[in-house]
Amino acid sequence: MFKIGELARLANVSNDTIRYYEKQGMMSSTVRNGSGYRQYDDSDLQRLRFIRYAKSTGFTLEAIKELLSIRIDPAHHTCQESKSIVEERLAEVELKLKELMQMRESLQRLSKACCGSAHSSVSCSILEALEDGAGKVV
Numbered sequence: 087m088f089k090i091g092e093l094a095r096l097a098n099v100s101n102d103t104i105r106y107y108e109k110q111g112m113m114s115s116t117v118r119n120g121s122g123y124r125q126y127d128d129s130d131l132q133r134l135r136f137i138r139y140a141k142s143t144g145f146t147l148e149a150i151k152e153l154l155s156i157r158i159d160p161a162h163h164t165c166q167e168s169k170s171i172v173e174e175r176l177a178e179v180e181l182k183l184k185e186l187m188q189m190r191e192s193l194q195r196l197s198k199a200c201c202g203s204a205h206s207s208v209s210c211s212i213l214e215a216l217e218d219g220a221g222k223v224v
Contacts, residue, residue, distance in 0.1 A: 087117075088126040097134040104134065112137055112151060145175055 094101045107113040113133060117125040136157065140150045149171050156163040199211040207213060 087119075088131065090124050090126070093126045093131060093134065096131055097138060099134065099138065107134070107137060110147060110151070112147070112154060143175075144179060145171070149175060 088096065090101050090104055094104055097104075104113060113130065117127075119125050133154070136154070137150055140153060141147075145153065152171055153168060156168055196212050196215055199215060201211075
């Protein structure tokens, strides 16, 4: 059994993170020792690591809750449920990547348009292009 500090250290999170996940219903805190301290076991550590990895993969807390519920009761769920959660997140990431690539291209054009010299920015091509583009933003 682990106290909250030990669990936090093993999972490389803070005590507050564990308490937050408990408040969100993602971790249980039902077992307490005689002094009233929360007690955690290996399954709690495994769950916390599951949450951390899912979070590092980019899942929202809501999606992680869904994945946890599937993991807890796999007999009443299908792999398709897990896959649809992953596919939804993948589509979000693909859209974000497309947006980021468009941003990169715009920034590259702005950078190439500027001479980058130390002269006054009275006629700076970057500022002019941003000014021109500002009227086109919806």
